[in-house]
Amino acid sequence: MEIFLDMDGTIADLYHVPGWLEKILAENPIPYATADPLPLVSELVRLRFNNLGIITWGSKGSTEEFLVKTKIAKIKWLEENFLRVNKVHCVHYGTPKFLFAEPGDILIDDEEANRKAWQDHIGPAYTPEEFTEILRGL
Ligand SMILES: [Mg+2]
Structure with missing residues (x-):
């Protein structure tokens, strides 16, 4: 049994990075790498799960090339936030996530x-808030 995490708005606070949308539309992946961690991350790190995976989307209308840059930035984010995962599916915007599970x-x-x-x-499936509450009780 794997626990698959979304990234933007679930573990990474992308939407509060100043200018995130303009940067991403200009194919600058830095906001993906520099977003602050959301509260779920400290619980996941504390509990040291060995069955975590990521299923995350690239930006709307992303080119193949920018999707690769996006994946690299997101892997950097995971490393810098000490989140160990077995799989990173970084796929085009809108791809059904259940295809990977x-x-x-x-x-x-x-x-x-x-x-x-x-x-x-x-x-x-849980919201990040619901799952954070569940983990806080463990
Ligand atoms: Mg999201």
Whole structure:
């Protein structure tokens, strides 16, 4: 059983990086690497899970080349925030996340549509706030 994490808005506070959208539209991946960690990260690091994975999207309309830069920036972010994961699926915006999972895997994602599709195809899905609360009790 894998726990799959979304990144933007779930573990990485991308949307509060000043100028993040303009930079990303200009194919500058730095906001992905420099976003602050959200509260879920300290719980995940504390509990040292060995079954974490990432399923994250590139930007809307991203080129293949920028998607590669995005993945590199996101892997850097994971290293700098001490989050050890087994798999990083960094895929084009809108790709269904359940394509990368097996029945029983868990998704943590701030987007309701992703959670709903996951629940229909795979199994449990939680908001980052819900999962942070669950982990705080462990
Ligand atoms: Mg998200």
